[in-house]
Amino acid sequence: xxxxxxxxxxxxxxxxxxxxxxxxxxxxxxxxxxxxxxxxxxxxxxxxxxxxxxxxxxxxxxxxxxxxxxxxxxxxxxxxxxxxxxxxxxxxxxxxxxxxxxxxxxxxxxxxx
Amino acid sequence: xxxxxxxxxxxxxxxxxxxxxxxxxxxxxxxxxxxxxxxxxxxxxxxxxxxxxxxxxxxxxxxxxxxxxxxxxxxxxxxxxxxxxxxxxxxxxxxxxxxxxxxxxxxxxxxxxxxxxxxx
Numbered sequence: 001x002x003x004x005x006x007x008x009x010x011x012x013x014x015x016x017x018x019x020x021x022x023x024x025x026x027x028x029x030x031x032x033x034x035x036x037x038x039x040x041x042x043x044x045x046x047x048x049x050x051x052x053x054x055x056x057x058x059x060x061x062x063x064x065x066x067x068x069x070x071x072x073x074x075x076x077x078x079x080x081x082x083x084x085x086x087x088x089x090x091x092x093x094x095x096x097x098x099x100x101x102x103x104x105x106x107x108x109x110x111x112x113x
Numbered sequence: 114x115x116x117x118x119x120x121x122x123x124x125x126x127x128x129x130x131x132x133x134x135x136x137x138x139x140x141x142x143x144x145x146x147x148x149x150x151x152x153x154x155x156x157x158x159x160x161x162x163x164x165x166x167x168x169x170x171x172x173x174x175x176x177x178x179x180x181x182x183x184x185x186x187x188x189x190x191x192x193x194x195x196x197x198x199x200x201x202x203x204x205x206x207x208x209x210x211x212x213x214x215x216x217x218x219x220x221x222x223x224x225x226x227x228x229x230x231x232x233x
Contacts, residue, residue: 042117043204043223056220088156101148102221104158 004105021076023091117224136205144210152202
């Protein structure tokens with residue numbers, strides 16, 4: 001298994017749907033992250049989990065709900081999204097120690113109709 | 114003010130030539146780290162190189178080197194002998210000391226990126 005995997009790779013959903021994005025890391029890391037990447041904008045940090053506890057929420061709308069059941073898995077539950085939520089959603093993990101880089105998954109390309 | 118500025122939205126470079134991607138940053142911290150990531154069309158962000166603010170030597174990783182000029186707050190990425198596979202988006206990112214919580218997490222601030230296209 002490669003370091004960080006994400007499923008699905010592509011998702012199209014209506015505004016009334018409920019869906020979930022999944023991220024799994026096989027690196028033994030302690031911290032996991034959700035980022036949103038919109039066209040022509042810098043990556044936006046959405047959520048940070050360390051040792052399964054959420055430590056950061058960058059004022060993300062409540063229609064995005066993260067879940068971290070263990071240090072290897074991270075979910076992003078989606079409901080009643082808006083078209084402007086269409087973006088690439090990237091998951092990353094890190095050792096959680098200063099000096100280490102974040103390892104990213106391939107992302108989920110989300111389109112909200 | 115933006116913390117990370119990448120002024121080149123796009124660059125075209127002939128294969129085998131060297132290329133420099135610009136990155137300037139803004140921080141009042143004494144301790145910080147600078148990262149470069151590559152994002153091919155597949156979407157995955159690939160870590161390339163890291164420079165710590167206290168590192169006296171410029172970081173190098175194979176064909177990648179980081180031209181770190183602390184006084185000017187710049188951290189340009191240099192790719193030597195470019196290859197067709199280098200065509201991708203390149204992002205500069207910074208981790209500041211204040212970002213490291215008690216849990217030791219690393220919050221990165223990213224620039225808007227530079228799209229590099231290598232021409233055969």
